[in-house]
Amino acid sequence: MRLMKIIPAALLGLTLVTGASTTALASGEGAELKHQHWHFQGFFGQYDKAAALRGFQVFEEVCSACHAAKYLRFRDLEALGLSKDQVKAVAAKYEVNAEPNEDGEIFDGDGERLKRTALQSDVFPAPFANEKAAASVHGVAPPDLSLLAKAREGGPDYIYSLLTSYVDSDHLTEEQAKKAGDNNYNAVFPGNVIAMAAPLSDESVEYVDGTEPTLEQHAKDVSEFLMWVAEPNLDSRKRLGWAVLLFMVVFTILAYLAYRRVHARVHNEPANGPWPLH
Numbered sequence: 001m002r003l004m005k006i007i008p009a010a011l012l013g014l015t016l017v018t019g020a021s022t023t024a025l026a027s028g029e030g031a032e033l034k035h036q037h038w039h040f041q042g043f044f045g046q047y048d049k050a051a052a053l054r055g056f057q058v059f060e061e062v063c064s065a066c067h068a069a070k071y072l073r074f075r076d077l078e079a080l081g082l083s084k085d086q087v088k089a090v091a092a093k094y095e096v097n098a099e100p101n102e103d104g105e106i107f108d109g110d111g112e113r114l115k116r117t118a119l120q121s122d123v124f125p126a127p128f129a130n131e132k133a134a135a136s137v138h139g140v141a142p143p144d145l146s147l148l149a150k151a152r153e154g155g156p157d158y159i160y161s162l163l164t165s166y167v168d169s170d171h172l173t174e175e176q177a178k179k180a181g182d183n184n185y186n187a188v189f190p191g192n193v194i195a196m197a198a199p200l201s202d203e204s205v206e207y208v209d210g211t212e213p214t215l216e217q218h219a220k221d222v223s224e225f226l227m228w229v230a231e232p233n234l235d236s237r238k239r240l241g242w243a244v245l246l247f248m249v250v251f252t253i254l255a256y257l258a259y260r261r262v263h264a265r266v267h268n269e270p271a272n273g274p275w276p277l278h
């Protein structure tokens with residue numbers, strides 16, 4: 001009889017936890033953000049690997065011209081479904097700084113930095129040697145994108161909104177144009193004036209999987225990808241969460257059955273014992 005009460009209680013607990021995790025994601029989003037449905041949201045949510053792979057294509061072909069992602073290793077891409085050989089082929093397109101040669105040199109005779117072809121174990125190479133060099137080209141150094149999806153309030157919703165909220169100079173009010181000056185006007189960026197020109201538009205990238213290449217699709221995919229880069233273990237953490245919950249439910253049922261067994265014996269004994277020794 002009591003088991004019938006415990007199971008609904010456990011289910012209620014589950015529902016509360018599920019609800020809590022969704023609300024946690026929903027809070028912390030800025031007021032003007034364009035909220036998107038993300039596959040990884042909620043208690044059951046997992047990354048949409050195909051979308052994240054398309055996002056990698058956008059990152060590779062567009063964003064990585066200015067932005068580094070120093071925590072992204074080529075071999076991490078296997079988690080999105082690329083085979084070892086495919087990862088090798090992606091890495092082989094890039095050059096990274098070589099280790100010192102047998103003479104301990106890192107520059108060749110002409111003073112050029114020695115390079116070698118990237119391996120799967122390498123980090124995705126940064127477009128600039130350091131922040132100063134990046135800042136001298138763009139005025140402001142483009143931030144590293146590895147953790148940005150976790151660092152900004154709203155996370156992927158913020159990145160999506162930022163990329164789709166540029167107002168081109170023909171559509172600015174006089175006041176907005178004055179504010180932007182030679183810079184770019186973005187409705188979502190704090191302060192609205194941003195050193196990054198709109199990096200995406202329709203057909204910025206021709207998707208290898210044939211998905212329609214709209215601005216919104218590019219923005220959504222690259223945001224999914226950047227969320228994955230920032231938190232690659234989200235999927236396995238959620239799976240572990242489920243395993244723990246399942247264990248707790250089974251454990252609760254077993255504990256209850258044990259309790260019933262012990263009490264059944266207690267009730268069958270005369271008031272002052274003795275306890276049966278079998």
Ligand code: HEC
Nearest residue numbers: 062063065066138140141142143159194195196199200222
């Ligand atoms: C031509 C260079 C360039 C390209 C290409 C570029 N960015 Fe940027 N990005 C910048 C610069 C410069 C900034 C710093 C802007 C500032 O602080 O005013 C920036 C800032 C950002 C920010 C941070 C905004 C914030 O809240 O601080 C994000 C997110 C971002 N870029 C995402 C992207 C993504 C995604 C792509 C690819 C689709 C991309 N960028 C392509 C130059 C670039």
